[in-house]
Amino acid sequence: MGETNDYKNIWIFHHYATPPTLNGFTRPYNFGVNLNEENYKTTVFAASYLHFSDMNLINDGRPFTEEDHSGVSFVFVKTPSSSKNTLARVKNMAVYYKNLLSVAKKYAKQYGKPDLIIASSPHPLAMIAGIKVSKKLNVPCVSEVRDLWPEAIFAFGKTKESSLLGKLLITGEHWIYKNSDALIFLKEGDTDYLRDRKWTTEQGGDIDLDKCHYINNGVDIEAFNRQIENNVLEDEDLMSGNFNVVYTGAIRPINNVGNILDAAKLLKDQKNIQFLIYGDGNQLSMLKQRVNDEGLTNVKLKGYVDKKFMPYVLSKSSVNILNYSQTKYNWSRGNSSNKLFEYMASGKPIISTVKMGYCPLEKYDCGLSLEKDTPDELANAIMHIYEMPNETYNKMSQNARVGAQHYDYKVLTKKLISVTENVSS
Missing domain, CATH: 3.40.50.2000 (Glycogen Phosphorylase B;)
Structure with missing residues (x-):
């Protein structure tokens, strides 16, 4: 040079x-x-x-x-x-x-x-x-x-x-x-x-x-951890002590967030499990209507939240959802979304609704991938993590944090x- x-x-x-x-x-x-x-x-x-x-x-x-x-x-x-x-x-x-x-x-x-x-x-x-x-x-x-x-x-x-x-x-x-x-x-x-x-x-x-x-x-891990400390989001749902199933990102047809609502419907009798959805998009009002019409008291649609609060939100989750459509994209070559690595840095287990090639969740044993992106499969995966022994859950969380360091x-x-x-x- x-x-x-x-x-x-x-x-x-x-x-x-x-x-x-x-x-x-x-x-x-x-x-x-x-x-x-x-x-x-x-x-x-x-x-x-x-x-x-x-x-x-x-x-x-x-x-x-x-x-x-x-x-x-x-x-x-x-x-x-x-x-x-x-x-x-x-x-x-x-x-x-x-x-x-x-x-x-x-x-x-x-x-x-x-x-x-x-x-x-x-x-x-x-x-x-x-x-x-x-x-x-x-x-x-x-x-x-x-x-x-x-x-x-x-x-x-x-x-x-x-x-x-x-x-x-x-x-x-x-x-x-x-x-x-x-x-x-x-x-x-x-x-x-x-x-x-x-x-x-x-x-x-x-x-x-x-x-x-x-x-x-x-992910910039140093900046991510600094934001957890410095940008605290006052949100009582995050502090409720419930098992928080968190999705962050756009709410558009390609993100298929309706699928998360379908899974929430199947789990509505599980009083400790709540779904927190952070993000905005052209389907938000439609999903709000669904939550209302279907009485989904276990779902909170939070709307747009400034990016600087996301590390804190993710750190207060119990499991983070990577929600994609299996048919709209070729996942066989891997996934490089920033969200995946931020989810890992938060040190919480991840559920991916698609099976990716070259998958970090498998490589670092820090989450589950669904064979089919159906509400049943998603609900089962959430229950699987919810019912895990503490030791297994903590190991998976630690694996996510260690895996993030490679990225x-x-x-x-x-x-x-x-x-x-x-x-x-």
Whole structure:
């Protein structure tokens, strides 16, 4: 990497990146803070329109705005607001790509070029920009594949793989994998996808598996524990001494939270078991209506709660529910949701409504996975944990805490450094 500085300069292109004070993806920030301690300087290039907060940081002619967060530089590239409209979101992605190319050029002139670029999906344009800018500046580009895109689009039926658009997207995906100096996948089994496509060099393709690496999402355990101490949520249900079955997250069709209500209905005679659901979404009012109509006195829908209280909430649970649909997604390659690792860090057993490949719950024996995502199976799993001997329950809780340490951002940053050094040499 660059010899002129006493530190190494890394640029991260990530459309939805934010510092933890804002709503969005904090993975680049978490890496940045830890990279700073390892003699790296991190600059994150994100979009000015914050999709998850519906606010735009630039409402004038400036091409970008800069902010410093704990030593991590954020460059917010001007993009139009896109709210919930699909066409506007596509335009927002395209403008981010176009403006990122010119902002990166200006930024390199002003501050010097980076030693390395990490370009992250969810959409491929950030990775295409990363590859193009890296070629111009003659530095390596590592592409980080957060979700297998366009596979996710095909899974949700937005377009068919056999359509012209589908074929174009796959051609673009292949181009990105081939032209990146290294690839980071967030799920352990994602390289299985390259084999399924017969793209690997061992199958006669042009993508060398030696340049593929796995660094999942994770949790900042130190910050997590600090938040438990400092951000206490005054909530009598958490302190009731009941067996708390907790779900946190969005309440939308894909999260299938109605399934938890169905399980609660089956357990309504268990006076010590209560279901606490934290989160907001377009199905919240419908579920509130159900709780009312069906007399589900063992369910409390808490609505939106600030993210900073989540560590405390999870620490007061008895069991945490990872609630997914088995049919809407291919779970065979693993799961890298932040929620999974936060649940583990809380040191409480976890029930997953899907059986994942490469599963941490099995690996660390810290939870149960359902064969079928039915209310009966979920209710049985809850009863199984409720009736466990204390010794078994405490062991499972301890396993979750120990397992989480493998996904701490300090550990993940060491992995990232090893990828960057490998590419740079």
